Amino acid sequence: MTIRVHELAKELKISTMALKKHLTDLGVNVKSHMSLVEDEVADKIRLKYKEQIDAEKRAERDRKRLIEMRQAAKAQKSAQEAETIKAEEPVPPVAEPVKEVPKKEEPKPVKEPEKKTPIPVKEKPAEGKPKEKPHKPVPEKPKAVPKPKPEVIPPKTAAPAKPEPRKKQEPSAPSIKPIPTPPSVEIKKEEKKFGKAKISHEELGEKSKHKKAIISSTKKAKQKLIETIEIDEAEISRNIKKTLQKSSKRKKYHREAQYVEDRSNEIVIREFTSVSELAKIMNVSPSDIISKFFMMGQLVTMNQRLDRDSLEMICDEFKVDYRFEDEYGMDIIDKEREQYNNVKEEPRPPVVTIMGHVDHGKTSILDYIRNTNVVAGESGNITQHIGAYQIEINKHKITFLDTPGHEAFTAMRARGANVTDIAVIVISATEGVKAQTREAIDHAKAAGVSIILAINKVDLPEANVDKVIAQLMEIGVYPEQYGGDIPWCRTSVVTGEGILNLIELILLTAEILELKAKRDVPASAVVIEAGMDARMGPFATILMQEGTLHKGDIVVCGAVHGRIRKMENERGAELKVLYPSDVARVYGLSDTPKAGDILNQVDSEKTARNISTERQQIRLEREKYQNKSSLQNIFARIKEEQINTLNIILKTDTDGSAEALADSFQKLSNEEVSVNIIHKSVGGISEADVSLAAASDAIIIGFHVRPSHQARKLAEEEGVQIKLYQVIYDAIDDLQNALEGMLKPEYEEQVIGSAIVKQVFKIKKVGTIAGCQVDKGVIQANCKVRLYRNDVLVTEDTISSLKHYADDVKEVRAGSECGLTLANFSDIKENDVLEAYIVNEVNKKL
């Protein structure tokens, strides 16, 4: 048995070039993607890839585990810090702690004098948080000993059963973990107006200062402890790095069929490099390259730009190690930046995305935060809706990406721009965990961002926080105090409850993440959205990633460039300078960039123009090539395929539904039409899915998921069909219908009438005319007929002309006479019987 190169490549999800390289390594030379590979060789390659993929998976698992360990270490650190604080608080004279009171006694003295303020920490628990739950065991003892986190862990099942948390409790529930539970302020309830409960600056200020104090003081106080932990962390970090290095190497190898161990002789090329440019890079003459192509049956010219496959092929031919450059001009930009290598990184604000199921309150929470006067000294109306905004609380800034939830988040990731630090997952306390909650959590986890859970709408009578927590635990998401370390809070935009907690949790998480970026370097930013302003021309909403951007700076932004003419925030206020994590709408670009493009500040207008012009050219070439290649694919398929295959990419909300649907779909296959699930996974439909579908002529079926905005756009551009379902049976029915459309149609004959030949006329130049009497049904012009003589079939033919008297007619009904000729048969005799029939196409059923 054999398999074609392209088939095996498709099976392994690698390019044919990559496969060819592996085959060459095994000593097997293949000429083209249509060449046949022996099964034995194919198996060797399969095995090799399986091992490789397994190794990648293992590496990924290790990485996740290490991250978890790291988080656990941090959480533990926080818990211990919290203990110290408690221990240091002057309050508990009566407290008669319980047993293991390690530091309890000593701390009182002097150690952390700044600690005075913190009492609010204590109150916090009483506020919204349901922390009271786990503390059942510590009955009426107030001021109980702070329990280290693990002790709080309630049995998975038991937890949800418990408390009715909303009740504010007196100071009796003290054992709550204080640190991750930032002090919450009693929000005044008078202002019940939706979205209007205001948070006063003073309160926030107190809080933030307070937290700062806690963090910095605990740092000192727990010096020793931290040292030990840091040793572990250092070790963990090293492991993470090692693992990441390993896996990224493998991926590279996987994608580009390239051995990465030795990079000393590696050349860097970009897609659509011209033959002459490539010759220069490879240090060979252009005619060498042209003749190599010629030998492979391809004619190229000096200035012809080469697509990725051709470049890979030619580098392989010349036995050159190569690597693809991501975007044209990055080497120039990087070079300009080299001089800033020693610039120190400085803390930067966190970038937060709010995600969750439809209607659970994402927008409301964002608006609440935005509209309460939290914004630094600014108030007033939002003059324009921009894709991101920043708030400031006592000098602590937070940038919110105001995106339609995880769609944009996923789209950004698909473009390789992982811009979010923290994902706030909003879950309605009345509806609980839903498909998109899970999806959002999966996306956040996949992106490796910190998660904060906001259980919203707690003001409603049917709110059931415990149920939500139980549901979360069921899907493996363990909130703090419930066996996990994911910070959470209860929120309501009606009463304002918990919003402050949420902000505090964000700040605290950011603090722990120690987010940093260089400030005194040329700016780089990512485009969140872009468009055209009627008055000001093209604009881009950018999120700063590094450096400082001023009005007047020259930038290149994806395939456009310009000089920053104006920068403004969402309130239309002009900004003079942007730092890392800042967001602004910028004007002055030559054209509209694309969301996900990177904006880089460069030294000169000339550099900016050169880079953007070249990038435009490359993008154009790429588009041209993509169109061409899809046509080529079609031709290749027409030649090769005897059977009809429906390729499917299946995206679902859970693994379970993916399996169930895949199974049902596969069962619809038969010997004529086969269902080929080329990719199935959990999560929203991303651009990557659409690209894969376009490349493999697949349709995308989404179950309980939806496409990102960009994916939808791309699908329109590429003509990829996306079908979304909420009910499994609808999906199966539709697919069945689609498959039936692909079955070769069956034909069904329908006899429509008959006529007896009464007389035959032979006319020169016209031929034989049969004068007939229609005795049954109808005879139609152009219908098919069978001619019987004495009940024996003489011929099958088509009526070529039908007349009633001298007139051409479309049909003649029973009882009438007609004259007709047949297309190919003239030996008609009297008394012959003509049976007229038509052929109907019938769709086959599976």
Ligand SMILES: Nc1nc2c(ncn2[C@@H]2O[C@H](COP(=O)(O)OP(=O)(O)OP(=O)(O)O)[C@@H](O)[C@H]2O)c(=O)[nH]1
């Ligand atoms: N009672 C109550 N209603 C809320 C709360 N938060 C949001 N809502 C209401 O819930 C509905 C949905 O809120 P949105 O903020 O639009 O929800 P969303 O998650 O942004 O929805 P999409 O943008 O459609 O995904 C609105 O009618 C809000 O008024 C809350 O805390 N309490």
